[in-house]
Amino acid sequence: MTEITTAKPGSTEVWITGIGLATSLGEGIDANWDALTAGRINVDEKNFAPYVVHPWVQVSLDAQIPKKGDQRQMEAWQRIGTYAAGLALDSAGVKGNKEILSRMDMVVAAGGGERDLAVDTAILSAQAKGNSAPGFLNERLMGDLRPTLFLAQLSNLLAGNIAIVHGVCGTSRTFMGEEVAGVDATRIALARIAAGQSDIALIGGSHNGERKDLLVLYEFGDFNLRDRFAPVWAREQHPGFALGSAGAFLVIESKAHATARGAKPFARLSHVVSDMSPRKRTGDVTATLEQLWSQLGPREGGGAIITGATGAEPVTSEERAFLQKHADFAVRSTGTRFGHTMETQFALGLGLAALSISRGALFPAGDSSGVEIEMAGPPSQIVVVGAGHWRGEGMALVEAVG
Template sequence: MNDKTTAREVWITGIGLASSLGEGLDEHWDALQARRINVDETTFAPYPVHPIVKLNYDAQIPKKGDLRQMESWQRIGTYAAGLALEGAGLKGNTDILSRMDMIVAAGGGERDLAVDATVLNDQAQGNAAPGALNERLMGGLRPTLFLAQLSNLLAGNISIVHGVTGSSRTFMGEEAAGTDAFRIALARIVSGQSDIALVGAAHNGERKDLLMLYEFGDFALKGKATPVWARNGEATGFALGSGGVFLVIESKEHAQARGAKPFARLSQVVADHARRTVPGNVTAVLDALWAKLGVPTDTPIITGATGAAYPTDEERAFLKKHANAPVRGHATSFGHLMEAQLPLGLALAALSIAKGKLFAANDSTGVEIESAASPSQIVVIGIGHWRGEGMALVERVPA
């Protein structure tokens, strides 16, 4: 990356957001200000889930054939990507879209639960003859479903539907993948390797297989969906959420040349990987990442704290050193979006800076405090429920 004397400034010029709170920036801002939460505590009981609102997918994915071959997470992501491009004034601009880079953070795709259950039942009941598994997979899975299970098909669908045909990268690795997607995209633009990029992630939390997976690791919240900072004792863990978050980021020069206005500036993204073997390891890594950002201790914070016991306790210890900083934990309102968790924080930080204030606190424990100040900087924190720590600095662009 270039040094600070030659590094290019990077602006956030488009934000696409679809979640359990709505779609688009106005709906989300109004919901956050009203402290609204959309959570389903019955469908997947005892696990609360924040379900995606009903979306008119035709608005961003007009071809039925394209929509049909996508599973839910790809539809959500492709829809959010379209909102980001629309917000940045780039829909249909083939000149820019043809050279726009794309970096997506994605999970492992979705499963056909009926086929999986049949295979497992046959195995458990001793009805599986030699070769039965291969036969079942060959006959029970349609080709388009297999495509829905490929992580890089979200980027592929965005390319097909929206015409984003520059370089494409897909990162896997749960929450850390979302951090690295923006870390790499920022580095490429700052260094001059790229001018403009579409970056983001999508997550479908309304999946029994995911809930089973996270329950096995003792990460899934059970019972009532409490504010993220109120989860302690036996009631810890995350409530999965569904949503898509994509941002358009570009160099200042590129944005100015096409007359685009910024929400905010993305100044830094830093990441690390704590050895989570000794209490205090994660807190120490967070302290070191904050030092790299070089901002005052009272800088506002938007965090994707999950509610999982160990990392959230470590983050609480870190936040005690920033007692004067207004904090917002967005998992209370959105649930946990895995790969999209840090991208969501970046979107909310850029929106808050554009609005000139933080959205309302939504916490009963005192961790989050109200603030009437207009933030010039916001630190976004992302801590993996199992691995990975990251921070990003979002700043106001001087008028």
């Protein structure tokens, strides 16, 4: 069943007032924008060979996570997300504002925690050698794993760390479910503000793609891009996604709330729709995306689309068939530039859409396949598209304000 959330006429208008990006291309909106306009791509084909990843640009964590103790107790994906959340709060001008932060809601999209590979390897090696006595597994797990590992693996610990470090203390929700989790996090936050149930919210997610355990997991499904990098639209003969490390968070709030505190918007978040295609027959995803497109409301011809297309098949070919029906829209793939960041991909697309609208230009095309065409004028409407590598679809409409 299709889920639709719209800011209907007469309801609360929702603005994007803060953007926090910490990605493989850099820290902050200026560094990411400069890298996009310069056509830079940060890819590692060696350290995780034969798999391709987009590594996180290292930053001084102290700038957003000042306490070393907080840094130590987080896993990498939590540090990435907590850092990006701080950038978003800075961007919105609410960092350190205890009155606003005390009632700011938070909706996060997150996966699970990371494995302790050293412990896993030791246990498997001992079992392979036949040295495992009764109770061996339980004893090793109890003795070898640090107690904080179990807490760090919980998906809602990202929101918890953001609350601890940055003081975001309103309601908190965490969605799991890979790409579609990012869609639903956005959909719920928009619905609450549009309905007057919330004034301001922090939404987004984070992903650490530099994880051998994740690469093994996705290799079981034959999802990984292997051997060498290629743009998303050039992978049909050698399909797969290149995992990326990124944190992407947005501050969204009602127009009235933003205006009252003198905040300027990057863009307006108007609609979010989501669905779950059955994916039983060829063309199911194309049909679902077309249905979602029809529910977004009026759109200007010759607009833009920012998609989180993965490069995995058959979903990427089906999404490409949908895009070909709207060939007058300038398409940009976040997967080509940033890699695939799972739960974070939709928030990343939203951030880039709002940034493009505020800068009055769409960043250049990422390849020469013909899918991504140049855009002459400034975009006033951008549709963000997300089709999961094996389930879930969603779209959002981001528009210029005024």
